[in-house]
Amino acid sequence: MLLHRPPPLIEVSSEFRFPAIEQITLSNGLRLQIxxxxxxxxxxxxxxxxxxxxxxPPGMSGLATLSSELLLRGRSRDGADNVARQWTRLGATARSDVALDRSVIALSTIGAGLQKTMQTLAHAIHDHAFEDRDLQLAKRICVASIRRESASPYGLAMRVIPRLAYAGDHPYRRPLSGAGVEREIETIRSENVRRFYSIALKPDETTLIVVGPGLKDSGVRAAIERAFASWPRTADECLRVDDRSVTATRGVLAVIDRPLSPQAAIFAAVVLPPAGDAIHDAIAIADAVTARMFNSRLNLFLREEKGWSYGARSVFASARAGGLWIVYASVRADRAIEAADAVRRELRGLAGDRPLLESEFRRARQFLTLNRAAQYETNPQVAHTLRDSIVRQLPEDYHAGFDQRLLQLSPGQVTDACKSIIGSGQPALLMIGNVKSLSAGAESAGLGAVKLIDPEALDEASA
Known part of the structure; x- marks a missing residue:
């Protein structure tokens, strides 16, 4: 019999230092982070x-994503070739990145093409033609993205879980990817996109992040200012963002029927406090112990002990007013109920039934601190981190001070944090698999009554 003995814990402090950020604000209000x-x-x-x-807006789920795609692929009023082809000729790649609280245009370019890439971006922003052929192309891309998303259990879950986890009519109950709803995207017209641009795309409401080598050259900064200084600040209506606090549902258990699936997918979601809350450091420890590390509780149980799964994983879906902590696993179809019960049990256990051991706490803290350098190793990773800091409105020293904040935590604080977000209630549970076996097994196992979800009908209600 194999004995799973944990490796000895060696206390090593991280020597990682987050890179210095230079912040500049142009005369039109555009903020730069270099x-x-x-x-x-x-x-x-x-x-x-x-x-x-x-x-x-209601009835136009996907407008932000569609508008971002159109910015990438549209033409300017001077009749020049579309923006995507211009960036390709410059050796740059471009993509849009939309979520609940962000719309991002992400560009990657070589140093020699930086100035022209920025000029092309600036030109696309304030000289867009909004041609119908470009709008139709952007719609096809968005619809294809939705269909691709819905074809995988993970993508489908990210569309459905917000409506299970968030209570009431909060706008966060939309698909996490920002992809929107297919039938609503088809109804969006060019005037809707123009209005979105006029109220959302303003220099004083926008930040440009630039990460890479050779940026200390004063000529680079001058090029940035030349490219974007002509972007005018306007007095148009500002986009109103619903910043209501979020509330969580309790004890929701839902199933999406996939009768021929050889596996079942299990997702558990816990609603988190607002992004700037200090509790997130403690939740990061709890997450590492539950599913983030290879020797996490769920991974050892589902994979190593039972052999029901290749592994458990987790993800944080960040949002300003309160994101989601999602734990998930694909398991053997005939063991889905036991696995779902294990996921629920582990999450509830963190809140007091089975609090962290001192050894688990120390191992998780070391895991998080020693992985920091790998998380910020590449330029895209640093840009991604700065993007999230802006969206979540985090203080400037948030990432630089992460290690020290973890060192000040205790296992009891992690338990208290879990109690505040989980308490005695259950997380929202979603299972994707054969509904007949899952429904019968859930009730007999005490998981509660199952709510059958039709993803297409859910889309229609997501406005």
Whole structure:
């Protein structure tokens, strides 16, 4: 019989230092965050708008995503080739990145093409033609993204879970990816996109992140200012973002029927406090112990002990007013109920039934601190981190002070944090698999009554 003995814990402090950030504000209000990094990698640009899919108007879920795609692929009024082809000729790659609280244009370019890439971006922002052929292309891309998302259990769950976890009519109950709803995207017209641009795309509501080598050169900064200084500040109506606090549902158990699936997918979601709350450091420890590390509780149980799964995982879906902590696993179809009960049991256990051991706490803290350098190793990773800091409105020293904040935590504080977000209630549970076996097994196992979810019908109600 194999004995699973944990490796000895060696206390090692992280020597990682978050890179210095230079912050500049142009005369039109556009904020710049510049990180100069030694090396020869590509230069990363992120144009971060202070809005996302949560602000999509009723009946137009997907407007922010569609507008971002159109910005990438549209033409300017001077009749020039579309923006995507211009960036390709410059050796740059571009994509849109939309979520509940953000709309981002992400660019990667080589140093020699940086100035022209920025000029092309600036030109696309304030000289857009909004041609119908470009709008139709952007719609096809958005619809294809939704269908691709819905074809996988993970993507489908990210569309459904917000409506199970958030109570009431909060705008966060939209698909987490920001992709929107297919039938509503088809109804969006060019005037809707124009209005979105006029109220959301303003220099004083936008931040440009630039990360890469050679940015200390004053000529680079001058090029940025030349490209974007002509972007005028306007007095148009500002986009109103619903910043209501979120509330969680309790004891929701839902199933999406996939009768021919050889596995069942299990997702458990816990609603978190607002992004700037100090509790998130303690939740990071709890997450590592539950599902983030290879020797996490769920991974050892589902994979190593039972052999029901290749492993448990977790993800934080960040949002300003309160994101989601999602724990998930794909398991053998005939063991889905036992696995779902284990996921629920482990999450509830963190809140007091089975609090963290001192050894688990120390191992999780070491895991998080020693992985920091790998998390910020590349320029895209640093740009991604700065993007999230802007969206979540975190203080400037948030990432630099992460290690020290973890060192000040105790296992009891982690338990208290879990009690505050989980308490005695259950997380929202979603299972994707054969509904007949899952429904019968859930009731007999005491998980409660099952709510059958039709993803297509759910989409229709997501406005």
């Amino acid at each position: 990180v100069d990094r030694a090396g020869h990698g590509p230069i990363e640009l992120r144009l971060v708008l202070n809005t996302g899919s949560a602000a999509d």
